[in-house]
Amino acid sequence: MSNYSHDDDHDHPSAWGPHDWEHGAPHNSWAPVIMSLGIGVFLFSFAGTFVMNEARNGTDFNAGSLPMILVGLAIFFAGLIVWWRQDFSFDGTYEPKATGVPFQNIDMRKVGMWIFLWSEMMIFSSLFTTYIRYRLGIESCQAILDNHSITSSGLPFSPGDVCWVPASYFIAGSHSESWTISLGGIGLPDTLVPGAINTFALIVSSFTVVMALKTAHRTDLEHDVRSRKVRNYLLATMALATLFLTLKIIEWFFGFHVGPFDAPSLRDDHFSIYNEAYAFHGAGGHEVLEGVNLRLSASVFYVTTGTHGVHVLGGIIGLGYMSWKAHNGGYGPSNAVSIEYFGLYWHFVDLVWVLVFPAFYLY
Amino acid sequence: MSHTIFGKDVYNLNFGMLMVLTAIEVGAVAASVQSLITTQMVIFVLVSIGVVKFLGIAGVFMHLRMQDDSNILTLTALFPAGFIILMVIFIGLTSPGSPDALPAWCRPPGY
Numbered sequence: 001m002s003n004y005s006h007d008d009d010h011d012h013p014s015a016w017g018p019h020d021w022e023h024g025a026p027h028n029s030w031a032p033v034i035m036s037l038g039i040g041v042f043l044f045s046f047a048g049t050f051v052m053n054e055a056r057n058g059t060d061f062n063a064g065s066l067p068m069i070l071v072g073l074a075i076f077f078a079g080l081i082v083w084w085r086q087d088f089s090f091d092g093t094y095e096p097k098a099t100g101v102p103f104q105n106i107d108m109r110k111v112g113m114w115i116f117l118w119s120e121m122m123i124f125s126s127l128f129t130t131y132i133r134y135r136l137g138i139e140s141c142q143a144i145l146d147n148h149s150i151t152s153s154g155l156p157f158s159p160g161d162v163c164w165v166p167a168s169y170f171i172a173g174s175h176s177e178s179w180t181i182s183l184g185g186i187g188l189p190d191t192l193v194p195g196a197i198n199t200f201a202l203i204v205s206s207f208t209v210v211m212a213l214k215t216a217h218r219t220d221l222e223h224d225v226r227s228r229k230v231r232n233y234l235l236a237t238m239a240l241a242t243l244f245l246t247l248k249i250i251e252w253f254f255g256f257h258v259g260p261f262d263a264p265s266l267r268d269d270h271f272s273i274y275n276e277a278y279a280f281h282g283a284g285g286h287e288v289l290e291g292v293n294l295r296l297s298a299s300v301f302y303v304t305t306g307t308h309g310v311h312v313l314g315g316i317i318g319l320g321y322m323s324w325k326a327h328n329g330g331y332g333p334s335n336a337v338s339i340e341y342f343g344l345y346w347h348f349v350d351l352v353w354v355l356v357f358p359a360f361y362l363y
Numbered sequence: 364m365s366h367t368i369f370g371k372d373v374y375n376l377n378f379g380m381l382m383v384l385t386a387i388e389v390g391a392v393a394a395s396v397q398s399l400i401t402t403q404m405v406i407f408v409l410v411s412i413g414v415v416k417f418l419g420i421a422g423v424f425m426h427l428r429m430q431d432d433s434n435i436l437t438l439t440a441l442f443p444a445g446f447i448i449l450m451v452i453f454i455g456l457t458s459p460g461s462p463d464a465l466p467a468w469c470r471p472p473g474y
Contacts, residue, residue, distance in 0.1 A: 103435065121447065125443075126450065186397065188389065204378075343424070348425070354420065358412075362392040
């Protein structure tokens, strides 16, 4: 580790790169602005690519938005090139420090990761806000049955009307038919088993990342032994993340039929964004609301848990690279911040699941 | 990285706490499904445990406590938290049909 002095009075780094890192890190890059603009154009255009067609209960492809999608991607990659031009000249021999208030002397990459995580907080908060809005604003199907306590023919409810059916109705409710696990007289529905395993898997994976970082900092181990241990912890994290996504896919599409467990998939249960005629059974299993529209309930569930799943997938890709780097001895006591900053991301993914699991799977 | 509470490694303690709390969450819901506890009680358990798990992960695993820069990073996190509170109050707690009442110029075409 060497420290370079910041000779800002005499050095005027280009906002377009390349950069002379002998004078410290650049603080005037246009790359983030250009890339944000590109992502914005891309997302606005992409949002109009698939349009709901109520008449045929499906989606239409709108080719007219393709040019602007390509423009957005082009702007994004232009910003990426500017970023690369500035960063490729850096040999990585020191950790650049932030200079702006209030982050002076904190590692620049750490500040960057936290700002990224705060933007991620906004994404998931908007999804949770949507969930809260619909959960509180739309009467639940169960409440309609409970409040009227009469058969479907006499209910103030027309087929195709929207009422709220939480995903937990299919996953953790009395709707479940198979109960294999029982502890102290309390049974666990089989449909909840994949989600429960996933929750424990993510918590354990958070711990294995911590162990990878702690091991990388150990000075009492030979370099080869330390590198092998770090690699193994990272591989364990990747295996747990892969298990998470696998169980997620099983839960959505295939059902959990392992040994004594017999849980149908959400697709088998007709919990779909296209289902506008679901027969909702009350808690007693006798009364029924015919023709319940599930689109809204299912969309909120799949978009939120799917967005989280995409983040897990991104983590798996990052872990693949880091495991390879650890295998080649790339981490040590003086060079382990990458694991720490990845760990921040991974703990955030765990943190989101801490909220998603009770909100969507349990309640 | 070597922080301890009562002589125990804080990361190990946090990990153990998260595992136990998650087991309690799942158990509470299973008990609720079989009507052993009320819905209100299970909501209370889920929210309480969710808050503790959130603090455990953010404070210990993400180092928002116990490090030199923890305070400034925690304080700065309040910036998006302010927007989140506004979003929950003004969007999350409004009626789902409220966008229909918006003027045409701030609604997308076809709505």
